[in-house]
Amino acid sequence: MWLEKFFDIISRLFPKDFMVGDIAALSTLDPSRIYVENVRSIFGVSDRFAVELLETAVRQGVLQRLVEVACPDGAVAASAETEGQLPESVNCWMDRDGFMEPVEYATKDLQKTVFYRMIDGEPARPNASAA
């Protein structure tokens, strides 16, 4: 359902012949965590264009934007609706002399990544400023 709404947004907003993306590929995405790169690579567009698509979906109430914080090894330690809502510190697992041990890191020192998630149920009322 979210997929159809998302694709509907894409085809309404942008010329159909420009979009050579594969709906089958889009359907393999996990709707609970969609990265910009997932959409960029499916449609073969620029990063900025992919962000615009996703942000439009956010304004249309189809997707929610969230942010995750990753440990130095890339493992996601926590996620939240905004960076401010992330915990101040997280535990990351490191190999110390052959044993995996938790090490505390300040969230402010770790990499953050935006991702998107399907909103359950009916989409919110579309933003009046959307095209």
Next chain:
Amino acid sequence: MAILEEATTEELARLLDLFPAKHLRQVWTELKKDKKKRDLGQAVAGQRPTAQIAKFVDDHFSCCRQHVYIYERDENAEDTLTLPKKVVDGERVGPGTTTRGLYIARVETQVLLVEPTFQQTSISFLWPVVIETYKDYVIVRFVVLEKNIASYFAGTAYPGARGIDEKEVLRPIIEGLQLKPTSIQKGIKKLWDDDFMDGHHTRYKNPDSVASLTMNEEKGIKKHKKKLYEELKLVPLTQMIFKIAAAKKLSVDVFSTDPSQGTLSFPHYSDKPGDTDRVVREILRHN
């Protein structure tokens, strides 16, 4: 028990620092609640109750952060196993039993002080080690020593070379008792299958590669990646991090392991004495 009787008050205090403050207060009830943990250890050590300290260490060893090594006897090993009288730079303390012995070793770490004056010095720790037998296994456990050496100095300090490490302590034990590392793959996989715990990080061997996976936000592999879990049941696991199910009502919540080498790590303190012992026994019971 000469190692405790001859230890400095500071060494005894640093030994007690390895244990949760809660347990220090439970045993030495006269200690004030408002004392900081370092001050608790100092207060007890000042009285020098060495026999009581030895008993406290023995009774509460399982509550500490630990590294655990599990061995089996070599095929050529003698039938009877006698626990050693001492370990490298240490000795057996307390009566113990024929199947369990507590040892205390002394570890000296070099330290470079930068402030207030530039000088080379050292700091020594009393290091608890337990050797025990269980069924066909010999288990050697080490309390994980304080890593923040600098916290023991007022100025800026950098730790240098350490006197002895786990490998150096293990070598003569392995040779003397004729041991070899054992696989705990079976025990680990049985407990995982029984939902005693779920893993959120794995490293495992494929025929032509080594693969690893870390779940986001420590989600369980068995719960969220069933297909991978079924594959992992059949391959050698070389690194796992597990969260113990809350339903088990244990005070130990997480452990890591290399099941191929029989090693475990408990990185957090646990409230109830015996809970980490129980995890080890459960693994070996099903192994």
